[in-house]
Amino acid sequence: MEGVDHLAEERNRAEFDVEEMKIVWAGSRQEFEVSDRMARLVASDAVFRKDNRGILGRKELFKNTLRKAAYQEASKLRFFVDEPAFTDLHWGMFVPAIKGQGTDEQQQKWLPLAYKMQIIGCYAQTELGHGSNVQGLETTATFDHETDEFVIHSPTLTSSKWWPGGLGKISTHAVVYARLVINGKEHGVHGFIVQLRSLDDHLPLPGITVGDIGMKFGNGAYNTMDNGVLRFDHVRIPREQMLQRVLQVTREGKCVESNVPRQLIYGTMVYVRQSIVADASRALSRAVCIATRYSAVQDNLVPRMVIDYKTQQSRLFPLLASAYAFRFVGEWLKWLYTDVTERLQANDFSTLPEAHACTAGLKSLTTSVTADAIEECRKLCGGHGYLFASGLPELFAVYVPACTYEGDNIVLLLQVARFLMKTVSQLPSGKKPVGTTAYMGRAEHLLQCRCNVQKAEDWLNPSVVLEVFEARAARMSVARAQNLGKFANPEEGFAELSPVLVEAAVAHCQLIVVSKFFEKLQQNIPGKGVKEQLQVLCCIYALNILHKHLGDFIATGCISAKQASLANDLLRSLYSKLRPNAIALVDAFNYTDHFLGSILGRYDGNVYPKLYEEAWKDPLNDSVVPDGYQEYIRPLLKQQLRNARL
Amino acid sequence: MEGVDHLAEERNRAEFDVEEMKIVWAGSRQEFEVSDRMARLVASDAVFRKDNRGILGRKELFKNTLRKAAYQEASKLRFFVDEPAFTDLHWGMFVPAIKGQGTDEQQQKWLPLAYKMQIIGCYAQTELGHGSNVQGLETTATFDHETDEFVIHSPTLTSSKWWPGGLGKISTHAVVYARLVINGKEHGVHGFIVQLRSLDDHLPLPGITVGDIGMKFGNGAYNTMDNGVLRFDHVRIPREQMLQRVLQVTREGKCVESNVPRQLIYGTMVYVRQSIVADASRALSRAVCIATRYSAVQDNLVPRMVIDYKTQQSRLFPLLASAYAFRFVGEWLKWLYTDVTERLQANDFSTLPEAHACTAGLKSLTTSVTADAIEECRKLCGGHGYLFASGLPELFAVYVPACTYEGDNIVLLLQVARFLMKTVSQLPSGKKPVGTTAYMGRAEHLLQCRCNVQKAEDWLNPSVVLEVFEARAARMSVARAQNLGKFANPEEGFAELSPVLVEAAVAHCQLIVVSKFFEKLQQNIPGKGVKEQLQVLCCIYALNILHKHLGDFIATGCISAKQASLANDLLRSLYSKLRPNAIALVDAFNYTDHFLGSILGRYDGNVYPKLYEEAWKDPLNDSVVPDGYQEYIRPLLKQQLRNARL
Numbered sequence A, B: 001m002e003g004v005d006h007l008a009e010e011r012n013r014a015e016f017d018v019e020e021m022k023i024v025w026a027g028s029r030q031e032f033e034v035s036d037r038m039a040r041l042v043a044s045d046a047v048f049r050k051d052n053r054g055i056l057g058r059k060e061l062f063k064n065t066l067r068k069a070a071y072q073e074a075s076k077l078r079f080f081v082d083e084p085a086f087t088d089l090h091w092g093m094f095v096p097a098i099k100g101q102g103t104d105e106q107q108q109k110w111l112p113l114a115y116k117m118q119i120i121g122c123y124a125q126t127e128l129g130h131g132s133n134v135q136g137l138e139t140t141a142t143f144d145h146e147t148d149e150f151v152i153h154s155p156t157l158t159s160s161k162w163w164p165g166g167l168g169k170i171s172t173h174a175v176v177y178a179r180l181v182i183n184g185k186e187h188g189v190h191g192f193i194v195q196l197r198s199l200d201d202h203l204p205l206p207g208i209t210v211g212d213i214g215m216k217f218g219n220g221a222y223n224t225m226d227n228g229v230l231r232f233d234h235v236r237i238p239r240e241q242m243l244q245r246v247l248q249v250t251r252e253g254k255c256v257e258s259n260v261p262r263q264l265i266y267g268t269m270v271y272v273r274q275s276i277v278a279d280a281s282r283a284l285s286r287a288v289c290i291a292t293r294y295s296a297v298q299d300n301l302v303p304r305m306v307i308d309y310k311t312q313q314s315r316l317f318p319l320l321a322s323a324y325a326f327r328f329v330g331e332w333l334k335w336l337y338t339d340v341t342e343r344l345q346a347n348d349f350s351t352l353p354e355a356h357a358c359t360a361g362l363k364s365l366t367t368s369v370t371a372d373a374i375e376e377c378r379k380l381c382g383g384h385g386y387l388f389a390s391g392l393p394e395l396f397a398v399y400v401p402a403c404t405y406e407g408d409n410i411v412l413l414l415q416v417a418r419f420l421m422k423t424v425s426q427l428p429s430g431k432k433p434v435g436t437t438a439y440m441g442r443a444e445h446l447l448q449c450r451c452n453v454q455k456a457e458d459w460l461n462p463s464v465v466l467e468v469f470e471a472r473a474a475r476m477s478v479a480r481a482q483n484l485g486k487f488a489n490p491e492e493g494f495a496e497l498s499p500v501l502v503e504a505a506v507a508h509c510q511l512i513v514v515s516k517f518f519e520k521l522q523q524n525i526p527g528k529g530v531k532e533q534l535q536v537l538c539c540i541y542a543l544n545i546l547h548k549h550l551g552d553f554i555a556t557g558c559i560s561a562k563q564a565s566l567a568n569d570l571l572r573s574l575y576s577k578l579r580p581n582a583i584a585l586v587d588a589f590n591y592t593d594h595f596l597g598s599i600l601g602r603y604d605g606n607v608y609p610k611l612y613e614e615a616w617k618d619p620l621n622d623s624v625v626p627d628g629y630q631e632y633i634r635p636l637l638k639q640q641l642r643n644a645r646l
């Protein structure tokens, strides 16, 4: 059966040019070629094997990851290696923190060392007792006039650093966030570069207690990574090791603010969060690829193709559409980051707050949707989705913390809501909302416009859909703002109304995704049938949201019940339209079987023989009669069990 | 700090009698006392330790479970032992299958052996290629006239039995479902008792290939269980081993139907599914208990109690309310099962279809909600929820297959929808809907009634809420039925409209839960403040559904946008009302720390020191410098790495 493509028939049904769609998905021909080559390299090298993750003990698992990470070039390939490792934090957080918050001299000193990995760093912000509440961090950095040093100290148990990836066993250095104390006076939380381990023997330096925080969700997942705990007992570092692009401490212990605004830190956040959005589309597309292929597996003997059930389609296809939607909004965020960076270099900070709110919101929306979607894809695979070999349990376990790290998703939505409320409150003063909030400038129109959909096909019109989404978002924000106005104390009002404020934020973020998908469709997209498929996907994405959040749309009077029902009719017919293209649309992600790591998602659809083969590899099958039979089962069967213990 | 109750202050705030609530939760004083004693027994016996599950290899994990299961009395304590084991299937599926489908003689022969565990059995229905589609099963049982035997055979790879718990390594017997073939003619799928392993040496009998199917979701979870694969190569069993309560095969090979209707099998399903609903309330309450306690942990130094955030309340409190709601609907289902059993004994099969639809729907609703809720509770605990030590990852991993086994949740909802459509179609003929569909008999009224809520407090009125839920469910079903009527081919229509039919089924099931909660409140419930708390919970449960499914309620004209907004206002004030009672309401579940298996959910709230302590136990902390440093990290830091491999 090897070599047979069980999904060939499905592939033949596609009505568009898959190769062209691959380019669209990758972003450009060049991106496609680089990814394609790297994915194949990783897949073909036994070093990067990952199918044994489920049965490795913690130590073996961890050592295995060190081995993979040791190939220097692997830093570029991390994505395809697909295993959380200390390198993620080194490159993804430690280096950006120095770049974003270090002065030019600091960058010149530390970055070359980090680039060559002569030092390995992590990002130590969260403490055992303090995560989202950064102002609650307890670690102190006290300036010592005598020696011109900072003394880093953990005054309590809850001040122990807790969670930083790469900290537990590997990092030699960390950017540590601590309260700056000078002459007994506090000056807020700042970052400090602290060496943790000797570069000679890797032992923790004096005053430093460091270790791993233990097992996490899943068999493999983040257990390949040494998330760590860290305590300081009066550890001294030179004054120069405070990251001081924004605030400098002089030899005399005076705080001098630089001319760089504090918002600068938003730049780093925009960077990190746009990369999280990109990750979301990858994780989501991966899960969708597995579920779609498995749903189309045809048994030769008993015809069975669950993808033909309309319930299966109504659960699966909106997720497929979301994968594309997130991909394009991620692409746009990448552009936004470049734009923000250029402006920062030109000392233009005007778009930062909006860019910050927008990335915060999109990080929250895309990671929440993706986490739920992976689990839904697992359920879509029935019982087999529950097998480790399906790849979905591990994908879920490794993905879900994205909802928590880099800003808890609810906390982020509250920030977006705050920004929206501010935007609304400034409308009367004539301040023009910019970027993704520009539509608020047309609030007057949006508050009273009426949707004039009269037949199902009217919903195919992008401007109709867009206006409905804008109207819903605007009306929700404005209504919330009005309710806030009823409270004497605005902060109290915000706290009290926070659950519905979060909903307004979600509506705003969904609008962004929809509008960026429509913008993408306005580009010139070559390839037979490619654009048509994307149009179908875009429409499914939008109308599915409309269906799931129907209450919002109807309660705000944006659409009528009749119009909602027409949208549903259209949605059903779009599922039928998408159906023959489903396999090709997931093929366009161009994922190797190695990357997918799923027997159910195999490119060739040869699922059952491979599941069967895989089963026998479990250690439990080493012997026919299991260890424990003699002690526990035989006596039971033979009634020789001591009768009462309890 | 040991012995200090960090949540004491919270407990003092409770406005009701917790001890009385414990009785309500348990069902009766006697139930409470039995559970309480068993939970403590299990918790105090080192045999049942389970905190090490995360770091055990598959073989150790499995052997460990055998050890626990070996205490015969443990069969009663399985719930508190809290580890999936072969005993679950033996008692939960093998025995009930024989009781439900075996003749009196068969029961007399096999049940005593099973009760004494002189044989251990499992339930082998699902095949590698066939789950929900039972009619697609390929295993054959061919009658051999010569020898008066059935020949059990697996004709294809996809006909391999796959998934049965306890099959892989332990079971000596199985109830095997196979297509009955006599003289080349097929007679449907039936159950057969087949011996798999020798009772002397536990080796598989000739013609039998059996093993474990390998790793599943999570570290511990179902990996403690030997879900198995099984193939038959012409295995012979005596004719008497076909379960023949419904259909008998004579010595001559003739099929004789007994006077017991085939629907009898529904009786077993009602039993199994009502127990799954009971499990749902337990799993949900457990997750909620952990998240609630952790949300109320107060740091002595930096005040931080996330339970006071309204967003946290709006996510957590509806889940707390659902735990109670599911508990009460589960209690009612237990009654329903007794009622059904009594009727069956009296040859009254009239209520079976309704009871079957109702349990199928409630199994689907409660397991889906619970699975999602466990993950939401994990997120509610922030980063720490991602630690194995929080107990939530394992609770999720062990719980989610409940959405798939014993009827895939979507497939079950489709069955409910089918029943509802039938009910609606029979209304004109004057047939009175019974039981949980009785409200359909008032369809005429429900299709035109208007909700007259005018201020938030009006939503406190049970009859108002109930009528709104009834109206919504009725209107959704009737509208779907009308749409079905537009299709020439009703089956095609059903398939095409299935996604929205499923929604009507959900609306119906939510109504059942709400109405059973209200019924509970009509009982005499003693104890200071107990009933008041339950009223708050009931109202939160219902109004939260109203909020989440707003589209249904408004689009069908059951309520206005203004009324929805009043419901939201009330919901907010109910959260404030519940807040001081939250800890006591989860204390009422009476779970031991052993059962919860979560550092975050500790009764005494002493979370941080215990998390810190636990971390150091990870094998990775055995040495300060990790294994792998010399090979992979040192050369990296020292730039001695061979430079190009890829």
Ligand SMILES: Cc1cc2nc3c(=O)[nH]c(=O)nc-3n(C[C@H](O)[C@H](O)[C@H](O)COP(=O)(O)OP(=O)(O)OC[C@H]3O[C@@H](n4cnc5c(N)ncnc54)[C@H](O)[C@@H]3O)c2cc1C
Binding pocket: A089, A123, A124, A125, A126, A129, A130, A131, A132, A133, A162, A163, A164, A165, A222, A227, A401, A404, A405, A406, A407, A408, A409, A410, A411, A414, B306, B309, B311, B312, B379, B380, B381, B382, B383, B384, B386
């Ligand atoms: C896998 C993983 C890797 C990580 N890596 C790192 C790392 O490398 N470096 C590092 O420094 N940290 C790291 N972290 C920590 C992470 O940043 C924190 O977990 C995160 O900031 C959330 O904080 P918390 O855990 O204290 O949760 P909390 O903030 O305590 O959240 C608990 C609950 O409270 C709610 N909540 C909190 N604040 C508010 C509010 N103001 N309003 C309303 N609701 C609120 C949340 O929504 C949540 O439901 C990592 C975490 C994980 C899981």
Ligand SMILES: Cc1cc2nc3c(=O)[nH]c(=O)nc-3n(C[C@H](O)[C@H](O)[C@H](O)COP(=O)(O)OP(=O)(O)OC[C@H]3O[C@@H](n4cnc5c(N)ncnc54)[C@H](O)[C@@H]3O)c2cc1C
Binding pocket: A306, A309, A311, A312, A379, A380, A381, A382, A383, A384, A386, B089, B123, B124, B125, B126, B129, B130, B131, B132, B133, B162, B163, B164, B165, B222, B227, B401, B404, B405, B406, B407, B408, B409, B410, B411, B414
């Ligand atoms: C932990 C675990 C323990 C188990 N224990 C046992 C056991 O002891 N004994 C045993 O015999 N089996 C057992 N099973 C198997 C279980 O009963 C099946 O997995 C279940 O019946 C679902 O079948 P499936 O896996 O083939 O999924 P499928 O039915 O293939 O489902 C895949 C997808 O197709 C959809 N689908 C399927 N049919 C339809 C339809 N008609 N209409 C619309 N959508 C449809 C489903 O909704 C799902 O999204 C176990 C499974 C698990 C995970």
